[in-house]
Amino acid sequence: MVLGEIGFERAAVWSAVGFALTTVAIEAATFVGAPPTEWVAAGCAAIAAVGVVGFARVGGGAAPCVILAYGPLAGALVTTAEPGLTRFSIGEPLAGAVAAAVAVGVAGYLVGRVSRRSVDADVDTDADTDVDSTSTSPGGE
Template sequence: MTAGDDAPDSGRLAALIRVALGEAGFERAAVWSAVGFAVSYVAFDVASIAASTAASLGATAVPQGLVAPVAGAVAVLTAVGVAAFAAVGGGVLPAILLAYGPFAAALLRTTGPEPYAIPLSDPVPFVVAVAEPLGAAVAGAVAVGVAGYAVGRVVAGIGGSEEEPDSVFADDSADADD
């Protein structure tokens, strides 16, 4: 075994780390996850208030059950955001983190406990009430994060420059002749 035998393995490991972590970092994903949680959580209240206001002003055929459309809009916007994040260099793990915030808010509002009604004086009922929606949010975030990463990298490859190779395992031997 020679010293040159380890180079392909270290190159693959570096490529795997680059795919997992990306170049954009966790900081941006964490901030957008938190912002996505807050905006998504409040979006359900805003949609309800808007529907009630429109109905009180005499609008007809105003849907009062806006939970499904709002949750669908949150899911679509999250998927687009994750793909865009991956297209500019985000990795799989930050993409999953980015998707978790909005999904957690949407699942808490759709399948979780009644909003603003759980007393925090006894933490056990609170933890039990939110554990299932947050667990489902992790599963959804993993699915959308991985798929969004794949779509984002394809989009980045289509619009990318011809100077960079499309494959993370590309051979650099052609550059060695220069």
């Protein structure tokens, strides 16, 4: 369950979408000139982190959470890296994105699972209360 039997396909697709949207957002900020690209990249990373928590809450495992986080983080790091990237120097921002995705993915997974358990516990408590208040006597009266 930790690795996640479900969600790899969704995580991969949304990771690619996140890469594209992050790249477009940062390039648009560069074109317009405001806000600073670092702030746009940070905003995209924060949105990705919230998405990872939500994904974990609905049953995504840790590995799919890391995959989901990778796309937007890679887009942010590649787009904001030095302008003279070559095919050999592109590995540095991508390696940084892997490290960041592991950190954000695992942390988001843990937060999502803990918050899901607390919500499930509240629902179970409410269900137990409702059953007790509507129970009938053993005689059926």
